[in-house]
Amino acid sequence: MADRILPAGLRVLLGAVAASALLAGCASDGGAKPGSASAPPTKAGPGAGKGYAHDPFPSTYKAYPGVPTLVTHVTIFDGEGGRIDNGSVLFADGKIVGLGQSVEAPAGATVIDGTGKTLTPGIIDIHSHLGDYPSPGVQANSDGNEATSPVTAEVWAEHSVWPQDPGFSRALVNGGVTTLQILPGSANLFGGRSVVVKNVYARTEQGMKFPGAPYGLKMACGENPKRVYGSKGREPSTRMGNIAVDRQTWARAVEYKRKWDKYEKDGGEPPARDIAMDTLRGVLAGEILVQNHCYRADEMAIVMDMAKEFGYHVSAFHHAVEAYKIADLLKENGTCAAVWADWWGFKMESYDAIGENLALLQKNGACAMIHSDDANGIQRLNQEVAKALASGRHAGIDISDAVAWEWLTYNPAKALGIADKTGSLKPGKMADVVLWNGNPFSAYTRPEKVWIDGALLYDANDPKRRPVSDFELGQPGAGDTK
Numbered sequence: 189m190a191d192r193i194l195p196a197g198l199r200v201l202l203g204a205v206a207a208s209a210l211l212a213g214c215a216s217d218g219g220a221k222p223g224s225a226s227a228p229p230t231k232a233g234p235g236a237g238k239g240y241a242h243d244p245f246p247s248t249y250k251a252y253p254g255v256p257t258l259v260t261h262v263t264i265f266d267g268e269g270g271r272i273d274n275g276s277v278l279f280a281d282g283k284i285v286g287l288g289q290s291v292e293a294p295a296g297a298t299v300i301d302g303t304g305k306t307l308t309p310g311i312i313d314i315h316s317h318l319g320d321y322p323s324p325g326v327q328a329n330s331d332g333n334e335a336t337s338p339v340t341a342e343v344w345a346e347h348s349v350w351p352q353d354p355g356f357s358r359a360l361v362n363g364g365v366t367t368l369q370i371l372p373g374s375a376n377l378f379g380g381r382s383v384v385v386k387n388v389y390a391r392t393e394q395g396m397k398f399p400g401a402p403y404g405l406k407m408a409c410g411e412n413p414k415r416v417y418g419s420k421g422r423e424p425s426t427r428m429g430n431i432a433v434d435r436q437t438w439a440r441a442v443e444y445k446r447k448w449d450k451y452e453k454d455g456g457e458p459p460a461r462d463i464a465m466d467t468l469r470g471v472l473a474g475e476i477l478v479q480n481h482c483y484r485a486d487e488m489a490i491v492m493d494m495a496k497e498f499g500y501h502v503s504a505f506h507h508a509v510e511a512y513k514i515a516d517l518l519k520e521n522g523t524c525a526a527v528w529a530d531w532w533g534f535k536m537e538s539y540d541a542i543g544e545n546l547a548l549l550q551k552n553g554a555c556a557m558i559h560s561d562d563a564n565g566i567q568r569l570n571q572e573v574a575k576a577l578a579s580g581r582h583a584g585i586d587i588s589d590a591v592a593w594e595w596l597t598y599n600p601a602k603a604l605g606i607a608d609k610t611g612s613l614k615p616g617k618m619a620d621v622v623l624w625n626g627n628p629f630s631a632y633t634r635p636e637k638v639w640i641d642g643a644l645l646y647d648a649n650d651p652k653r654r655p656v657s658d659f660e661l662g663q664p665g666a667g668d669t670k
Contacts, residue, residue: 231455231456232453232454232455233450233451233452233453233454233455233456234452234455235452236449236452236453237452237473238452239448239451239452239458240461240466242470242475245344245346245394245397246394246397247394247397247398247399247400248392248394248395248397249386249388249390249394249395249396249397249398249399250395251282251640251641251642251643252388252640252641252643252645253643254279254280254281254282254619254639254641254642254643254644255280255296255297255298255642256278256279256280256281256293256294256296256297256298257278257279257280257297257298257299257300257639257642257644258276258277258278258291258293258297258298258299258300259276259277259299259300259302259307259623260276260291260299260300260301260302261274261276261301261302261303262274262275262276262277262302262303262305262306262307262623263275263302263305263306263307264277264287264306264307264308264613265306265307265308265309265589265590265593265628266287266309266590266612266613266614267308267309267593267594267596267597267598267611267612267613268594268598268612268614269588269590269591269593269594270590271588271589271590272287272288272289274289275287275288275289276288276289276290276291277291277307277613277621278291278292278293278294278297279619279621279639279642280294280297280619280642281642282618282619282641282642282643283615283616283617283618283619283642284613284614284615284616284617284618284619284621285615286615287613287615300623300637302623304626305623305624305625305626305636306623306624306626306627306628306633307613307621307622307623307624308364308593308596308597308613308621308622308624308628309366309593309597309598309610309611309612309613309620309621309622310364310365310366310367310387310597310610310620310621310622310638310639310640311363311364311365311366311569311570311596311597311622312365312366312367312368312596312597312600312601312604312610312611313359313365313367313368313369313559313560313566313569313600314368314369314479314504314506314526314557314559314600314603314604315369315371315479315506315526315559315560315561316359316368316369316370316371316560316561316566317332317370317371317373317561317563318353318355318356318359318368318370318563318566319348319349319350319351319353319355319356319370319385319393320332320345320348320349320350320370320371320372320373321563322350322352322353322354322355323353323354323355323563325563329350331348331350332345332348332371332372332373333372333373333374333375333376333379334372334375334376334379334380335373335375335376335416337376338376338377338378338413338416338417338423338424338433339376339377339378339433339437339464340372340376340378340379340380340464341378341380341381341405341437341464341465341467341468342380342462342463342464342467343372343379343380343381344380344381344383344403345370345371345372345380345381345382345383345406346370346381346383346393346394346397348372349370349383349385349393349396351389351390351391351392351393351395351396352389352657352658352659353657353659354657354659354660355563355566356387356389356655356657357389357654357655357656357657357660358563358566358567359387359566359567360387360635360638360645360646360655361635361638361646361654361655362567362568362634362635363566363567363568363569363570363635364570364622364624364628364635364638365387365566365567365569366386366387366610366620366622366638366640367384367385367386367387367398367601367604367606367610367620368384368385368387368566369382369383369384369385369404369479369600369604370382370383370384370385371404371406371479372406373406374406374408374412374413374481375408375412375413375416376408376413376416377407377408377409377413377424377430377433377434377437378405378406378407378434378437378464378468379406379407379408379481380405380406380467381403381404381405381406381467381476382403382404382405382406382479383397383401383403383404384397384398384401384402384404384604384606385397385398386398386640386641387640388640388645388655389655389656389657389658398606400606400609401604401605401606402475402476402477402604402605402606403467403470403475403476403477404476404477404478404479404503404604405467405468405470405471405476405477405478405479406479406480406481407434407478407479407480407481407491408480408481408482409427409430409431409480409481409482409487409488409490409491410427410430410481410482410483410484410487410537411483411535411536411537412481413430414426414427414429414430427487431490431494434494435494435497435498437468438468438494438497438498438500439498440465440468441465441468441469441471441472441498442472442498442499444459444462444465444468444469445468445469445472445473447459448469471500472498472499472500474501477501477503477504477603477604477605478495478500478501478502478503479503479504479506479603480502480504480505480506481505481506481507482505482506482507482508483507483508483509483510483537483538484510484537484540485510485511485513485514488505488508488510488511488514488517488518489514489517491505492517492521492523495521501521501522501523502521502523503523503524503603503604503605504523504524504525504526504555504557504603505518505523505524505525505526506526506559506561507526507527507528507538507561508525508526508527508545509527509528509532509537509538509540509541509545510540510541511525511527511545511549511554511556512542512544512545512548512549515548515549515551515552515553515554516552516554518549518554518555519552519553519554519555522555523555524554524555524556524557524599524602524603525545525549525554525555525556525557526556526557526558526559526600526603527545527546527549527556527557527558527559528541528558528559528561528565528572529543529546529558529572529573529575529576529579530543530575530576530579531565542579543575543576543578543579544579544580544582544583544585545576546558546573546576546579546580546595547576547577547579547580547581547583547585547587548580548585550580550585550587550591550592550595551580551585551587555599555602555603556595556599557594557595557596557599557600557603558572558573558576558595558596559600560572569596570596570624570628570629570633571629571631573592573593573595573596573629574629574630574631576592576595577589577592577629589627589629592629593628597610597611597612598611598612599611618640618641618642619639619640619641619642620639620640620641621638621639621642622635622637622638622639623635623636623637623638624636625648634648635648636648636649
């Protein structure tokens with residue numbers, strides 16, 4: 189502009205503006221240099237983890253009332269590999285108080301003679317779809333798979349759980365199951381959040397929700413996502429497509445977490461909410477545990493490398509029929525394997541299974557457990573472990589009954605982040621207890637009594653002490669337990 193001739197009027201106007209600016213600067217603070225004034229203080233953020241509610245549907249679970257109870261002269265599997273013959277267990281106020289060869293009963297306690305019977309922690313099923321695929325198994329009740337996109341991390345299994353599913357009582361009465369994780373299905377790479385529940389009837393799912401249990405993220409690899417979405421002519425249609433979509437999604441999640449972490453620290457304008465990314469941010473922060481449907485050893489190895497790339501951890505691979513091939517890698521990565529005893533061959537990726545899977549994992553120091561993925565199988569997980577034990581012993585891997593009970597209780601509790609609360613008979617833990625009427629690895633043995641938080645919820649000798657779904661009241665039917 190300096191080499192141009194300006195109109196007279198504009199020259200006057202610019203001169204007036206310059207003079208005004210000079211006078212304003214002189215009057216401000218005695219001639220302070222421009223730009224030296226201190227900047228206004230930045231408002232601090234709300235604090236880490238406080239940008240939005242991380243638990244908007246909190247547990248409202250309240251334990252049923254119980255009475256101090258002492259079981260004597262009983263064989264005890266403590267859930268952590270220990271066995272006590274002719275022992276005693278005392279629980280009161282919902283907690284395990286003590287166990288050993290001799291435990292004194294407090295005044296007024298109920299005393300039960302357990303001669304010839306076995307006392308164990310309640311079984312924990314880490315992989316169930318009860319409530320999301322309830323009985324009756326009709327399309328109107330099919331609410332476990334949001335098969336509309338390969339990434340549906342925004343859905344939460346608990347928002348489909350029907351708390352009156354008759355399957356809950358079957359799992360308790362026939363299977364001694366006191367805690368279970370309910371997962372979305374495996375059509376999607378990111379299936380959504382899982383929820384851990386106590387196996388008690390309540391009016392709402394929140395009334396069943398295990399207090400303080402971390403959420404899980406259901407992920408899937410292999411055939412299911414590529415079949416479901418490949419058949420729709422979209423990505424993924426291959427295993428490499430599966431991993432590509434996974435990595436793209438985790439990259440978005442890392443950026444989402446960075447923005448929210450910065451806002452919570454420094455303040456300013458909050459980023460836009462994304463409910464799916466909230467879940468993945470929770471995984472990256474260590475608040476939410478990854479529960480990954482995966483069969484083949486090579487895919488499990490790839491997923492563990494992907495977890496390292498993006499900074500998260502896989503808590504457990506589910507189904508994992510080839511876990512025995514990578515027991516050392518699972519141990520090295522601190523990742524558990526939830527498997528079946530002998531359910532295999534129903535699709536190509538489940539073909540290379542062996543009955544010794546659990547035993548080999550145990551022998552090599554990996555965290556291993558049984559799971560059901562089935563409304564009937566959940567009623568006999570003790571028998572599934574018996575089959576796995578027999579396969580291992582046939583191959584020369586001698587694992588004791590007491591150690592094998594870890595596959596049913598303590599190891600799933602670890603993989604769910606609740607081993608400090610349940611999963612073994614240790615003083616101070618929840619009194620989730622089953623009294624079996626014989627050897628729990630016999631096909632002829634059934635639960636005789638089941639306590640949850642010290643409350644007797646099932647007694648085979650008392651028809652009135654059998655949990656019944658509201659849905660079943662007044663309705664006859666197969667397998668009626670009323």
